[in-house]
Amino acid sequence: MLVRPALLPSWPPSPSDLFGREGPLVLEVGFGDGRFTAELAQTHPGWLILGAEVSAASVLRALKRLRRAGLANVRLYHGEGPFALRNLVPPRGLHQVIVNFPDPWPKKRHQRKRLLQEGFFRRLSTRLEEGGSLRLTTDHEAYFRFALEEAERTGLYRIHVEPPPEAHLRTKYALKWKEAGRPFFHAVFTKVAEDPTPWPPTRRYPMAHALLAGDLPESLPLGKEPIPFPGGVAVFLEVARGETGFYILTHVEExxxxxxxxxxxxPSAHGIYAGASRFASPLLTEGVKAAVRALVARLTALGLEVVQDHT
Known part of the structure; x- marks a missing residue:
């Protein structure tokens, strides 16, 4: 089953919302083709396994694998692991997190993109149950040492370095690197304290639009300048003219x-509508609202007048 955040009954959901029952909740970040996920679900049928993966192709392969195996204790989320951790897991709701062979982002200028940084470990502590743990397996020694240092800096974990379990060496990448003769590194980060800063889920807004009085412009010039807002940035990428109006492809990073x-x-029955399209059911977050506000500002600069503002 794929998790669709926009359709969940509560925010964040309970395990019962996602799985229909309670049980130890385990998050796997970056499940790849799902072979480790399937083995984990079969080995621990009482566990409830939530997987997060950014690759759509990998999600599809894993979904097919899980369906063939008839496994009902796994839910897959197509998106970033930290987003799933923040919004799909209740506070102190996680038994374990598994990170197998994360992208090491080896170039220095890209290291800010690494998953296992101090901020992640601090926030993870608010989602792990007492004594819950994160298990990391990687072939990249520099990233491994980096993760150890970042976790140790928080003072929130007991760290134990040990040989990786055999099951963790049966992932797609592990089999590839084993054949190449690479060494493997494994550590268990067990929660011993909790960061005091709350980490509430991303807020969902019921709407993000405005109604304006005036005529639809003949053209809609929108540059690609960044639109900053607290915690992120939005960019208008492309404008297309359709039969009834304009469509603006927009990139939002939060x-x-x-x-x-x-x-x-x-045009709408009550004026010119400017706002988020329902296409692909986007999450209506503060970043989306900031992009809509910027769009409305461009329209008012063209002579339209706001009559209802829901941004």
């Missing part, structure tokens, strides 16, 4: 969440 979505400007 903490733990990146979305490409459509905004639209079109």
């Amino acid at each position: 903490e733990e969440l990146t979305q490409d979505l459509l905004l639209e400007v079109r």
Whole structure:
């Protein structure tokens, strides 16, 4: 089953919302083709396993694998692991987190993109149960040492370095690197304290649009300048003219969440509508609202007048 955040009954959901029952909740970040996920679910049928993966192709392969195996204790989320951690897991709701062979981002200028940084470990502590743990397996020694240092800096974990379990060496990448003769590194980060800063889920807004009085413009010039807002940035990528109005491909980056979505400007029964399109069911977050506000500002600069503002 794929998790669709926009359709969940509560925010964040309970395990019962996702799985229909309670049980130890385990998050796997970056499940790849799902072979480790399937083995984990079969070995621990009482566990409830939530997987997060950014590759759509990998999600599809894993979903097919899980369906063939008839496994009902796994849910897959197509998106970033930190977003799933923040929004799909209740506070102190996680028994374990598994990170197998994360992208090491080896170039220095890219290291800010690494998953296992101090901020992640601090926030993870608010989602792990007492004594809960994160298990890391990697072939990249520099990243491994980096993760150890970042976790140790928080003072929130007991860290134990040990040989990786055999099951963790049966992932797609592990089999590839084993054949190449690479060494493997494994550590268990067990929660011993909790960061005092709350980490509430990303807020979902019921709507993000405005109604304007005036005529639909003949053209809609929108540059690609960044639109900053607290915690992120939005960019108008492309404008297309349709039969009834304009569609604006928009890129929004927020903490733990990146979305490409459509905004639209079109006539409606109550004026010119400017706001988020329902296409692909985007999450209506503060970043989306900031992009809509910027779009409305461009329209008012063209002579339209706001009559209802829901941004």
